[in-house]
Amino acid sequence: MPSADPSAIILEARGLCFLREDEPVFGPLDFALRAGEIALVEGDNGSGKTTLMRVLTGMLRPGEGEVRLDGATFSLDTMAGAVVFLGHQLGLKLDLSPRENLRVSSGLYGQREGADADLALAEVGLSGFEDEPVRRLSAGQKKRAALARLLIVPARVWLLDEPYANLDREGIALVNRLLEGHAQRGGAALVTSHGAVRFAGGEPRRIRLHA
Amino acid sequence: MPSADPSAIILEARGLCFLREDEPVFGPLDFALRAGEIALVEGDNGSGKTTLMRVLTGMLRPGEGEVRLDGATFSLDTMAGAVVFLGHQLGLKLDLSPRENLRVSSGLYGQREGADADLALAEVGLSGFEDEPVRRLSAGQKKRAALARLLIVPARVWLLDEPYANLDREGIALVNRLLEGHAQRGGAALVTSHGAVRFAGGEPRRIRLHA
Amino acid sequence: MTHGSTPTACAALLRRDLVLAWRRRGDIAMPVLYALIVATLFPFALGPEPALLARIAGGVVFVTVLLAVLLSLDHLFRGDIEDGSMEQLMLAPQPLALLVGMKVLAHWITSALPLIVVAPLLAGMLKLPGTAMPVLILALLIATPLLSLLGAVLVALTAGSRRSGMLLALMLLPLCVPVVIFAAGAVAAAQEGLPWAAPIAWLGAGLVMALVLAPLACAAALRIAMDS
Amino acid sequence: MTHGSTPTACAALLRRDLVLAWRRRGDIAMPVLYALIVATLFPFALGPEPALLARIAGGVVFVTVLLAVLLSLDHLFRGDIEDGSMEQLMLAPQPLALLVGMKVLAHWITSALPLIVVAPLLAGMLKLPGTAMPVLILALLIATPLLSLLGAVLVALTAGSRRSGMLLALMLLPLCVPVVIFAAGAVAAAQEGLPWAAPIAWLGAGLVMALVLAPLACAAALRIAMDS
Amino acid sequence: MSQSLSMGAYGFYVWSAVAVFFIVLLIDTLAPLARRRRNLRALRARIARQENRRRPGTPPQNESDA
Amino acid sequence: MANWVPLWLHRLGSPPVFYRFAGAVQPWALGFALVLGMVALYGGLFVAPADYQQGDAYRIIFIHVPSAWMSLFVYAAMSVAAFVALVWRIKIAEVVAMESAPIGAAFTFITLVTGSLWGKPMWGTWWTWDARLTSELVLLFIYLGVIGLHHSFEDRRQGARAASFLVLVGAVNVPIVHFSVNWWNTLHQGSTVRLLGPSHIEASMLWPLLTMMAATKLYYIASLFARVRAELVAAEGGKAWVRELLGLPERGTP
Numbered sequence A, B: 001m002p003s004a005d006p007s008a009i010i011l012e013a014r015g016l017c018f019l020r021e022d023e024p025v026f027g028p029l030d031f032a033l034r035a036g037e038i039a040l041v042e043g044d045n046g047s048g049k050t051t052l053m054r055v056l057t058g059m060l061r062p063g064e065g066e067v068r069l070d071g072a073t074f075s076l077d078t079m080a081g082a083v084v085f086l087g088h089q090l091g092l093k094l095d096l097s098p099r100e101n102l103r104v105s106s107g108l109y110g111q112r113e114g115a116d117a118d119l120a121l122a123e124v125g126l127s128g129f130e131d132e133p134v135r136r137l138s139a140g141q142k143k144r145a146a147l148a149r150l151l152i153v154p155a156r157v158w159l160l161d162e163p164y165a166n167l168d169r170e171g172i173a174l175v176n177r178l179l180e181g182h183a184q185r186g187g188a189a190l191v192t193s194h195g196a197v198r199f200a201g202g203e204p205r206r207i208r209l210h211a
Numbered sequence C, D: 001m002t003h004g005s006t007p008t009a010c011a012a013l014l015r016r017d018l019v020l021a022w023r024r025r026g027d028i029a030m031p032v033l034y035a036l037i038v039a040t041l042f043p044f045a046l047g048p049e050p051a052l053l054a055r056i057a058g059g060v061v062f063v064t065v066l067l068a069v070l071l072s073l074d075h076l077f078r079g080d081i082e083d084g085s086m087e088q089l090m091l092a093p094q095p096l097a098l099l100v101g102m103k104v105l106a107h108w109i110t111s112a113l114p115l116i117v118v119a120p121l122l123a124g125m126l127k128l129p130g131t132a133m134p135v136l137i138l139a140l141l142i143a144t145p146l147l148s149l150l151g152a153v154l155v156a157l158t159a160g161s162r163r164s165g166m167l168l169a170l171m172l173l174p175l176c177v178p179v180v181i182f183a184a185g186a187v188a189a190a191q192e193g194l195p196w197a198a199p200i201a202w203l204g205a206g207l208v209m210a211l212v213l214a215p216l217a218c219a220a221a222l223r224i225a226m227d228s
Numbered sequence E: 001m002s003q004s005l006s007m008g009a010y011g012f013y014v015w016s017a018v019a020v021f022f023i024v025l026l027i028d029t030l031a032p033l034a035r036r037r038r039n040l041r042a043l044r045a046r047i048a049r050q051e052n053r054r055r056p057g058t059p060p061q062n063e064s065d066a
Numbered sequence F: 001m002a003n004w005v006p007l008w009l010h011r012l013g014s015p016p017v018f019y020r021f022a023g024a025v026q027p028w029a030l031g032f033a034l035v036l037g038m039v040a041l042y043g044g045l046f047v048a049p050a051d052y053q054q055g056d057a058y059r060i061i062f063i064h065v066p067s068a069w070m071s072l073f074v075y076a077a078m079s080v081a082a083f084v085a086l087v088w089r090i091k092i093a094e095v096v097a098m099e100s101a102p103i104g105a106a107f108t109f110i111t112l113v114t115g116s117l118w119g120k121p122m123w124g125t126w127w128t129w130d131a132r133l134t135s136e137l138v139l140l141f142i143y144l145g146v147i148g149l150h151h152s153f154e155d156r157r158q159g160a161r162a163a164s165f166l167v168l169v170g171a172v173n174v175p176i177v178h179f180s181v182n183w184w185n186t187l188h189q190g191s192t193v194r195l196l197g198p199s200h201i202e203a204s205m206l207w208p209l210l211t212m213m214a215a216t217k218l219y220y221i222a223s224l225f226a227r228v229r230a231e232l233v234a235a236e237g238g239k240a241w242v243r244e245l246l247g248l249p250e251r252g253t254p
């Protein structure tokens, strides 16, 4: 792992700003995420949470300011699998089973030590659905299948866009459990939510966006 | 309006059951919705809420039992616009603006007296976005655009599948406001949720599904 | 409270589909481009002998138009099903067959009509004699709505499936064989100065039947397809 | 913790696309059937004269293959973009151009290869003389990957909802025309007993260039498409 | 006999036709047998999976307060 | 109409009954088909005399014509089943219609190949765009379309119903394709060769032909029943009778 130092800043935004047709979508943001930190991005509908996430993945180019990963300016080409993103679109192939979907992810991103697809699926509550095509899962089950990816992949930064949506209470607890585990392993995570759901693990950092 | 009698049963399920490959997805259900009643369908992920909704719209054929609308067995052909359904897929055309989408709905379903597209959009908090293609709206804004349809269309029965997902706090209050108004006008509604969100308007009926 | 009238609903849907097509007018250009490419290709592949080209012009134009229509048919209902609009259509208090008919009409206007407009150009490139041109246009005007309607029934059947446009092609072929034979036959007859009214009349009869039956069949097929 | 190696990632992606294709193996058969159908339509439209058919056989086979390849290319990236898999690919610690190359390879294997296998059958049905058959296969073996690669760039450009992509597509689509012209030309030459090595060599040169440049262009185009 | 087997000059055509007939129908006969076995195996697996699904949760049962 | 037909059909419409019935009939049908087929082939290939015009090549008739006949017969049977399936929603009819398609496609394929093998020595070409040949090819496409549509659905019954719909649409098309002989100016290569009407045929040639026709009918029944049984196991997976078949306990009892 490149940065074993627990107090090291992993992800940092400096004066980050995204412009769409020269209108700022979100204002200049400054924040730094250290190893083991979870930050909650809060804001109303349309305040720019998803846009911020896409900027942080490098998919969108920031209008002003910059994003730094492990202290270096980063782009799609240089971040080398350090980041995993879970968006409104889950990135699952409907014709593959959850297990096969996981195998693709671990092929692309590598596999965390000791991680196992079936264990991960059991942990997100999908035992018995390992071989069902994802097409046949309910909305919440699909979300869980996507969450299983987080348990497999060795990325240090998790960017989760509304991970709580479509999940039942047990599923919300599951997301919180996953985040706590990740923080304990020294990862960092940025999670968007509408504040309607209380994040359980300690008091997280909050980044507030205004529409 | 066919049934002005406030105590009349609008939507009724008798021994309703759906089988998928001969496995029951949800067990025999009996419930009756009267004018002005709102019922909450609760259940964990994969317990069959969406499936129940699709059966109630007539899109899926019940395995056993029957659904009655205004006392008559109903099917896609006989219900004549009495039902409006909002599912995980919102039924919005991404290339049209919210206003254009609303115009299509009112063309198909007719328009409620005194209803106006721009007023409805303002009520769901989309003023200023009337002419933006839906593609450019955020997830929550899309949901709001779909909700605006409820304000326009004269259907007496609303079937809402997870209307709260992707909405911020103000959006959740909006859905509750819409439901209360609908109940006061003598409509009936069935709403699924995971119970993570508390329904505000009085104590609603609850229908519980178990996986 | 006003329940929507059927004409309003049809107009709203037709208008929606036309606006959507206009928003993506690039996609309208695609079938035309395919057709142009195919037409350009033949002189290259066969050499520029006018007699040979003239001989095959009618047939090539029809096959090309058929394939181009097929290409665009594939998307007729898919978008509506994927984004949940089809459920809205089915729940609307209007006869589904009529609504489906409107969708087919919109499809014909946006994909077949441009092809008919460029058909004289294509035929000209392939040296079709000018005398046969009016017959070509007439045959296209009758054959393309027929193809759209027949195609729509099959697309509706595949609506709930995870299918590709190719399955559609396979299913459509047996249905469109007679159409192609009649249409190309009429043009060939006109080219040789023979009477061409009979095949056109057959096509017309087919079109009338399809206009009545196809929307009903479509609606029935969609009901089957959505019931999953 | 094991970071995925590039070969592993490529293998995983290739495997995924092949499994997906296998799950929908009906779709693999489809280009083949489609080509068969088109080949069937031509005799219907033109009449069954063997000499005439033999004359156009080469051209028809290539136009058909072009259409079938383009038809199936249409879905190359769309599925991945719509379900969010494309974001996963772009964030993976692997060169995007390579991953895209894998996708094109999978596409070629599942849609062009079956076509090449049935091409002799098609050509035979259209009375192409046996002497020209090896040249036909050779030309197809070089032309289809070229079409897949060029088509992939085209599809990547139109992937976003951006107008500019459409414009570039209009410029790129005609690029496919020379490929078909050279390939059909080689077959026509072989049919007439003329030397056919030159057009094949041109095609080969084009393929080498496309193998290097097209994945890079694709990756760049996809970045643009996702950046909205 | 060998003369009768060679079918004049047409042995190749006749025997190919017979061979095609038998091969195609043989495949057609064997396919459903294999499929039945596969289906039964898949069914056992599916039932096992479904038992597995039910184990962690409550038994299937529905209620409503109507 | 006598009411035993609907009664009998009604009883057979129950999947477990049909499963058992098919299981009892299938081996016999297959056995008789094999025996009759062998007898017919022996008669056709060795006993019947060579044709004075075509020499021994005409012996392909004993395969080609029964197969060609079956390719149409199976379509007819499939159409009836499809109609019943759509109108009365009978599961067995859906399964019968869908499982007929591959068999019909197999016979159509055999017809095409054996016709080609016959055409090469007789007409000097493997393939010509004769109306009858082409319509047979189109029939193959219809079969393949039905099979493709059936399998492109997630849900079995839905796929079966959609494909049944296509069967009926295609059935309307079959006569059209046949009449296209008149509309389409073909070369009509085959017309001179097809002088063998069954009535003109010699008895030593006729009996193997008729025997082969009976054998193919029986084969169709055998293959259809085997397929239906295979499909029923999957389609009725959750039902008690299949669980019993698997030796599993009733659902609900732990």
Ligand code: HEM
Pocket: F061, F064, F065, F068, F069, F072, F111, F112, F113, F114, F115, F116, F118, F119, F120, F122, F123, F126, F127, F132, F133, F134, F136, F137, F190, F193, F194, F195, F196, F197, F198
């Ligand atoms: C690919 C080539 C061929 C195909 C697809 C084909 C197809 C057919 C079909 C579909 C039938 C059944 C017609 C019906 O029952 O209504 C048939 C019958 C027949 N075919 Fe062929 N055929 C082919 C080649 C040939 C050749 C080369 C010969 C002989 C030289 C031949 C001789 C016959 C005869 C004698 C019948 C008997 C039925 C009758 O008299 O109508 N066929 N063929």
Ligand SMILES: Nc1ncnc2c1ncn2[C@@H]1O[C@H](COP(=O)(O)OP(=O)(O)OP(=O)(O)O)[C@@H](O)[C@H]1O
Pocket: A135, A136, A137, A138, A139, A140, A141, A166, B020, B025, B043, B044, B045, B046, B047, B048, B049, B050, B051, B052, C228
């Ligand atoms: N198309 C389908 N084919 C087969 N099985 C399905 C299909 N859709 C859903 N299922 C299964 O049916 C069950 C109920 O699904 P449903 O979508 O109704 O759940 P839900 O209550 O809406 O869940 P969620 O809260 O996650 O949306 C699930 O176990 C699911 O796996």
Ligand SMILES: Nc1ncnc2c1ncn2[C@@H]1O[C@H](COP(=O)(O)OP(=O)(O)OP(=O)(O)O)[C@@H](O)[C@H]1O
Pocket: A020, A025, A043, A044, A045, A046, A047, A048, A049, A050, A051, A052, B135, B136, B137, B138, B139, B140, B141, B166, D228
């Ligand atoms: N592709 C796009 N093109 C143009 N504008 C866009 C696009 N996507 C989003 N927007 C606009 O940018 C703003 C921020 O959108 P974003 O999706 O980031 O919001 P969000 O905070 O994720 O909201 P939600 O909670 O509803 O998901 C919104 O006003 C939206 O209308």
Ligand SMILES: [Mg+2]
Pocket: A049, A050, A051, A161, B138, B139, B140
């Ligand atoms: Mg968002």
Ligand SMILES: [Mg+2]
Pocket: A138, A139, A140, B049, B050, B051, B161
């Ligand atoms: Mg649901």
